[in-house]
Amino acid sequence: MPTFRIASPEDADARAVLVDYFTLRAAEFPGGGYSPAYPTATTFQAPDGVFLVLEDAGTIVGCGGIRRVAMPDGEPGVFEIKHVFLRPQARGRGWGRLLLDELERRAHGLGASALVLDTHHALEAAGHLYRNSGFTEIPRYNDNPNATQWYRKALGSRP
Numbered sequence: 001m002p003t004f005r006i007a008s009p010e011d012a013d014a015r016a017v018l019v020d021y022f023t024l025r026a027a028e029f030p031g032g033g034y035s036p037a038y039p040t041a042t043t044f045q046a047p048d049g050v051f052l053v054l055e056d057a058g059t060i061v062g063c064g065g066i067r068r069v070a071m072p073d074g075e076p077g078v079f080e081i082k083h084v085f086l087r088p089q090a091r092g093r094g095w096g097r098l099l100l101d102e103l104e105r106r107a108h109g110l111g112a113s114a115l116v117l118d119t120h121h122a123l124e125a126a127g128h129l130y131r132n133s134g135f136t137e138i139p140r141y142n143d144n145p146n147a148t149q150w151y152r153k154a155l156g157s158r159p
Helices: 012-028 093-108 124-130
Strands: 003-006 051-054 061-070 080-088 114-119 136-138 148-154
Touching: 012 061, 012 080, 012 124, 051 136, 061 093, 080 093, 093 114, 093 124, 093 148, 114 124, 124 148
Parallel strands: 080 114
Antiparallel strands: 003 051, 051 061, 061 080, 114 148, 136 148
16 A cells, blocks of 8 residues: 655655656647646645655655645635646556545645645546546636646535
């Protein structure tokens, strides 16, 4: 079973998996023109966020983060899920759901009332994961040029 480790997106392990993520996204992006935005160390810092790497037997196999986000309507307590990625050898094991659940758990711990995220419609597996995890499609909340779909999930209280 994989484990989670908090990392700065600028740490060597995190940076390596992010390079893989952005390289794959650029290669698969419909029509080209993908615009990667590498996160900085301050992007995912507590109490406004966290960045995780997913390890299996000492190998980094994925990553993902949450960060507090300013919503257009000023709604407080909303966190955005970013850079959810599993390397190809780690896919098909349910680890994407495991990572998403851990990010949600951490968001609860930081006081989030809702989670939002954006994705591209060509990433069908990602969209399927998000919908099956309780996210519903919403109108655009940001200006990400790589996104065509936006999702939200309200977070209730946890025991």
